[in-house]
Amino acid sequence: LTTVTRRAYIVPQVGIVERLPELRANPVEVDQLLDVPVAELLSPGVFREEQWGNRAQPRPIYFFELEDNTVWGATAALLRQALSLLVGADPGTLADLDPARLEPKGYRIDPRYRNNVV
Template sequence: MATDPLDRILAALGDARTGSSDYDLNPGVILPPGRKLRAAGVLVPVLCGHGPARVILTKRSSALKHHPGQIAFPGGKQDAQDPDITATALREASEEIGLDPGNVEVLGYLPKHETVTGFDVTPVMARVHAPFQPRAQAGEVDEVFDVPLAHLLDPGRFRVEKRLWRGNWRHYYTVPFGPYYIWGATARILRSMADLAGPR
């Protein structure tokens, strides 16, 4: 019987894990106590059972206010009508990439992630059962693509890079794939997933 490619991650989802943030690699940053963050949910959709498992990602529109042109999971801020953060992630994935919620099996939650833009992001891990034709949301998503899960679970694929941000050097994770420069919050969440899949 073939091993489920998500087994190692699923086995660790219940572990108590500290959330991550865009400031992880920058220990000199002191976050103000009592800061108010906006809840957001992203879907981490993994297509399984049709060849090697692949993670579906998006390239955001360059016209967006937050994280323009960056590689991201489908997702966004929680709206008042969303009953919970899982509903947010599923709704956003349906809107942004045309993923039918009926084709999705929610598996659990990766550690939360705080962004420099003030969002408290919950990554919702999900299995996509059947291949589908992505439909990029006009004005929000420039491209929908996928990356082999094995590439993203290999710690050796991750690098720490830096750039000047508001006059200071900011360090962050990257996990490039082909022409796609995956960095920042998306790379940090993927690094958390790779850590969960590590030796137990």
Template sequence: MDPTHSSFLAQLRADLQGPLPGRPAQNRMAPRPRPGDIIPEQAGAHVRRGGVLLLLYPREGQIYLPLILRQTYDGVHSGQVGLPGGGYEEADGDLTQTALREAHEEIGVPPEEVEVLGRLSPLYIHASNFLVQPTVGWIGYRPAFHIDPYEVARLLEVPLLTFLDPSRLRQEEWQLRDRVALVPFFDIEGQTVWGATAMILGEFLALPAVQALKQAVN
């Protein structure tokens, strides 16, 4: 393994065990104003729960992560870019297993090959009434991705440091259902990465390990 990557992973594991950047880091990438912003611990039994996987892997000397462009369907996240993931099922046991199962179903990543590094802060998504738990994982090679065409229109393989490039960060005023909001987003391969996915990435990018990786490669 590249020594830089080895050092990054060691620090990342430690970061994910300690106090997380949490809501302030998430909210830097949140539309403003953002309705329904509840504290995860206050989510009631009526809230649906889900897990997503932020998967890291080496490719061409860099660390990458996969995003998916969802197919068009009758739902609030239709046609959006997101992390692999979905709703909890009883057989999963916990939301990390949900994330691993969904990543296998959607993009063909074998769960047994993924090293779970830890979890980020949960995030409530008002539009779909989901409380989402992000899991961070590592696989030591580029997976042989196989997308499920029913759920995934396109796979985006993105170098991690792309998200730290200021030229990729935009913000625009959008009409979101019942309000006008200022929306920050990442411009990635011609796709708009915003909302919950951008908020999850915002927290991840704030981790000391990611900031140190940026310095190490510059």
């Protein structure tokens, strides 16, 4: 997983943990921490894509519409990549998946830890 912006090359860390660690954000880099279950990110109507730019070179911009927040830009692009790899499906079809059956390709997630993918 990577994304490149005009000012940064971003490489997130992803894993499955037994319990969530205490998260401490660097306020210089992070405006807000959101704790969102994967199942919510896969819920119908949460993910959307818009085409920005001009007609000659449109580029996709991704959005996740959550209850109190809109995640977009580089963060949404990374989430889209992660979810696509996790479920082995094109992000445009993620809403068709049953979140209760979510498991990374080739791995089984113990049901006790299903909401602890970070």
